[in-house]
Amino acid sequence: MPAVAVNPSSTSSTTVNSPPNNNNPNLNSNFAAAAPRLDLKHYLTRPSEHLQKYPVLLTAILNETVDGNPDADFLHAAIEALGGLQTVAQLRTFQQAMGRGVPGKWEWHDLVTKEMRESLERRECKRQSIIFELIKGEMAYAKDLENIDIMYIRPLREADPPVIPRDRLESFITDVFHNFAELHAHHQRLVEKFHQVQTEEFPVIRSVTAAVFDAALNFREAYMEYIPNYPIAAYRIDDEMANNPAFKTFVEQCVRHPDAHRLDMKNFINRPIPRLLRYELLLKGILDETPEGHEDRVEIPQVLEVIKAIGKDTEPGVVSAKQKVELWRYNSNIVFKPGEWIDMDLLDKNRSLIHTGRLLRQPDGGLEWSGWSELFVLLFDNYLVMTKAREKDGITKYFVNRRPIPLDLLTLVNFTDPPTQRGAGLLRNLRGGERHNTTDTSSPSNLTSSSSTGASGLSSSTSTSGPGTSTSTPADTSRTDSRSVYPCTIHHNGRMGGNYILYAESSSARSEWKEKLEEAVGLRKVVQESNKVFEIETLSSDTFLVPSMGLGSGDRGDRSAGGLGPSYENAFTGKVTCSVPFNTPDGRGLVAIGCAEGVWIGFRHDSRSMRRVLHLKMVTQCAMLEDFGIFLVLADKSLFAYHIEALVPSSPSSTHSSQTPQKLSGNKDVYFFSVGTLHGRTLVIYMKKKGLDSIFHVVEPVVERINERSKAPQGLMGSRFGFNKTKSDWFRAYREFFLPSESYDLIFLKVKIAILCAKGFEIMDLMDLQSVTIPQREDPRHASLAKRWESCRPLGMFRSTDEEFLLCYTEFGLYINKHGDPSRHTGSIEWEGTAERVALHPPYILLFDTRFIEVRHVQTGRLAQIIPGHDVRCLWDGRSVNIPAPQTPSGPNDSDEHIVQEARVHAVMNAVDASVRNGYGGTKPRAVAQHVFELIPTIPLYLPGSLASPSTMTYFPQSFSPPHSPTLRPNTIYRS
The missing domain is CATH 2.130.10.10 (YVTN repeat-like/Quinoprotein amine dehydrogenase)
Structure with a gap:
């Protein structure tokens, strides 16, 4: 086939194929328009390709140069200079790629000559490879932080029509992305320091520990604020996707972005957490390959101590945030009967969940032969809520079975009665009568024991498990079940209250319920006394x-x-x-x-x-x-x-x-x-x-x-x-x-x-x-x-x-x-x-x-x-x-x-x-x-933080970034 030179003045022999059909003017036009674009990459790579030919040509000339010829020294110097220039060019290409494309995947050995690698000890080569991996990972991490703004924040703010309503958008961005920009600024400076060290010392870098140490001391406070917010951020994303189809579509589209690497939004906001763990792994690897007498043998353990302290110090904040998210999930998934909704204030920043457990409930009196039904009881720091848990499509809903009891009106009556058999429930019902007490219930002294009139039979298989263990659908248990259960009598001193009998599966379980109830009631009194209206x-x-x-x-x-x-x-x-x-x-x-x-x-x-x-x-x-x-x-x-x-x-x-x-x-x-x-x-x-x-x-x-x-x-x-x-x-x-x-x-x-x-x-x-x-x-x-x-x-x-x-x-x-x-x-x-x-x-x-x-x-x-x-x-x-x-x-x-x-x-x-x-x-x-x-x-005096169970955390935990209640939709779920 005939060949056509693209640029007659060029010394290059590069050519492109002629059109297959010279009689087709449209095809000729398209081909002519495409030809420059096909050669653009060639022209961009011409300088580097040409530069690579010099060492080959000069080496060939040197081999033909006789001994004693003064050109030999100049040729040696030129070959070494061109080799160094090529290494610098490759290093700059790698740094500019920031983890993208083919240069972003280069490793240390790709940029170092075989002669250089052979001149170093095997242990030092491995050390340099780990240092290079640390730098390459930092570049990719900084780019991902930058992409949060490029892929998510800017499009959300510029979307028309808005993906998230304008009145909620800024609070959503704050709750989800929090202080990511501060993290990005710290790590961008660290990347710049790494590049400076690479430029000055490559291919053999003595140490990057000083740069990492300085960065760790500076970004500590930013991480102390960011990490405890992650459970809240993840919840806000899940909640928005579940309730906002436009946002769900937006997130799915972002996954297809070239820089997303097929990862979703939650993966990007989670990046800072595993990055700290990655620092520990890489620094330990460098330390293992560092020879005795090197300053890194002393400095790396100090850096590791600072990084580990960040993770340890954020744990209380993460635990507190997870507890808040758990409360918000309950707030979204608790379902009331139509017209019986109660605002339990579960989104309050000081709210806490004290205890949860599965319960068994007997029929409300009468000659009912049906078995016991399972309940799931939630003990918050302000209400005791009895629900029936039902799972559908991976989501557990909690249908309120009894009116929630304010802890201000809850009295513990009797936790010492002997155990009873589940099969004896019918006899107990014959004695129990109606749930509402016919005697004066205004004083705990008038309340009777587990066999008293007006008790509602509830049986408890106590559990401290969270919502993950409450997803099983309640099932009726046979009335012939003769397992022993331990009664716990409480009293609701309200209009729709009365006596309730709970049954624990063991004496220790009953003791735990008593402890948790006393704890919750006591904490409620302390909080109310400090914050009474x-x-x-x-x-x-x-x-x-x-x-x-x-x-x-x-x-x-x-x-x-x-x-x-x-x-x-x-x-x-x-x-x-x-x-x-x-x-x-x-x-x-x-x-x-x-x-x-x-x-x-x-x-x-x-x-x-x-x-x-x-x-x-x-x-x-x-x-x-x-x-x-x-x-x-x-x-x-x-x-x-x-x-x-x-x-x-x-x-x-x-x-x-x-x-x-x-x-x-x-x-x-x-x-x-x-x-x-x-x-x-x-x-x-x-x-x-x-x-x-x-x-x-x-x-x-x-x-x-x-x-x-x-x-x-x-x-x-x-x-x-x-x-x-x-x-x-x-x-x-x-x-x-x-x-x-x-x-x-x-x-x-x-x-x-x-x-x-x-x-x-x-x-x-x-x-x-x-x-x-x-x-x-x-x-x-x-x-x-x-x-x-x-x-x-x-x-x-x-x-x-x-x-x-x-x-x-x-x-x-x-x-x-x-x-x-x-x-x-x-x-x-x-x-x-x-x-x-x-x-x-x-x-x-x-x-x-x-x-x-x-x-x-x-x-x-x-x-x-x-x-x-x-x-x-x-x-x-x-x-x-x-x-x-x-x-x-x-x-x-x-x-x-x-x-x-x-x-x-x-x-x-x-x-x-x-x-x-x-x-x-x-x-x-x-x-x-x-x-x-x-x-x-009175003037309210709010306590510094959530009051949770003393058995699981301190009363006033130190928190660098206490979780806050987001601007969520109110719970308006009712039974259909």
């Missing part, structure tokens, strides 16, 4: 007394038997029912407390200053109109108004000191009243009943008439009962309306009022008396909640955000939007107790069960604190015309920092340790003191 401040500790429950009728008047005499009988005040703080015109801070026997007033926080100022019976409500100097009190269904100067005179010559009270209600049938401000008016609204209707009377105080000197009582009735019968003296009628429903309370909103009634929440405009009921029970969308609304009484309505309100009922809460429709897919929030009152101290609501006060965040409904007590009651819920309406935080981060520090809630509970005993040396309590207190918000 509210603390109790005493208003009165021993003024208000009620008879002891153990005081029989025969004891009351029998002095000879050590009973209480008439003087002690008169000390009983009856139950405290209400209170209100106020300030007198002269600036004194006082508090009024109402009870069954009247009203007491005293200085705040000075129990001894309490004095009875009103001898009224059955006081149930009181309020203060400070701007008008009027004290309102509801006693025995009659509403009275007193001038505060008549109760607490500022001076003996006060103009109102002898003024008689005024009765607002007329007949004796007022059930409740409420005071507030609407459209600039101070109003008092009280409710009477007429049949099934609620009649509301709205009156307005008149400041001019209040400040007038009192008039003489009008007629016999006024002088006989000591109050002015005429309503128009201090108050004038403003509105009157009725509601065809039973009503429980009335709340003043910003421009309207809300009436809490049997129908729900009636929102009314007082100007035109138009109203609307929320929620809409007739709406078919709310059918699942309709029965709950009918069975529970409304307690309160609070603004949770700018667009939402929280409706509080006796058993649950519900978020609604401005239209009155449920606004959150999580459904209702079930209270732990049965609330009798609810109060707001932003950003928290306080729910009053007789056994405890339940404190929850108003925006999330998350349980924040449990304040236990006996016969707990709310006295004042913060409503007053003189206290500004509390402002709800605008966002989740605007909460504790802006909490109002003044008390907004008063309560009372029986002071068990302050029982008053008889005066004749008896030991039986004769009266119980009622502890009246206010709730003061």
